[in-house]
Amino acid sequence: MPRIPRKPTAPRPRGAVGAVAAGLARRKAAREPRVVLTDRGGHPRTLAADDPAAAPLLEAAERLISAVQRGSAP
């Protein structure tokens, strides 16, 4: 099977600048909403944040987190 030539990508910063940029990117990714559903067989399915099925889950989760942050829950 012939190898497909790699697409050229934008040059990434290296060294200290690259490490800082990668750290910022990781922090940004960690703060993005994430929804994972696991079925009874243990198979996980990640929903995209813009998936219509994810919206009610995110809304319910935010209500739970807000209730805890308000201090109404012990």
Place this chain on the structure above:
Amino acid sequence: MRLATTQMATVTSQAIRDSGTRWLFSPTAHEPCPDPRAVTAQPALTPPLALDYLRELSADIRAGVVLSADGALLAGPEELAGAAHDLMTAAGEAAAEVHVSTAEGAVYAARSEQHTVAVVCGRFALPSLIRYDLRLVLADLGGGERPEAA
């Protein structure tokens, strides 16, 4: 002093006899339990104890609720019950576990045939550990077999 020691031993042996576990300490302890139902009739964990147990297992868990299969609150703050029920309803019948993380925190929920457990954690909780703890507690609540470690 000797009298006190003797008295303590007597009290202990009486307590063992009253609790119905004296066969455990008898010479015939290797034989099958005479009445297994006496040991297994009650679930090992109650819903309020399940929440306390979860908090002991993980310091990342801030709060949680235990619901019955029909969504009734069994343990935990009432403010969380409605949202936890909505979360599992939105997840659909096929989903046994739900993990939603946002910038403010993370929510984990799992359900069995009889119970649903939902907990709110900090952002840095380890998903695999929290999910395992939830499965463990659900198994204990239902009196079933504990899950194997992943």
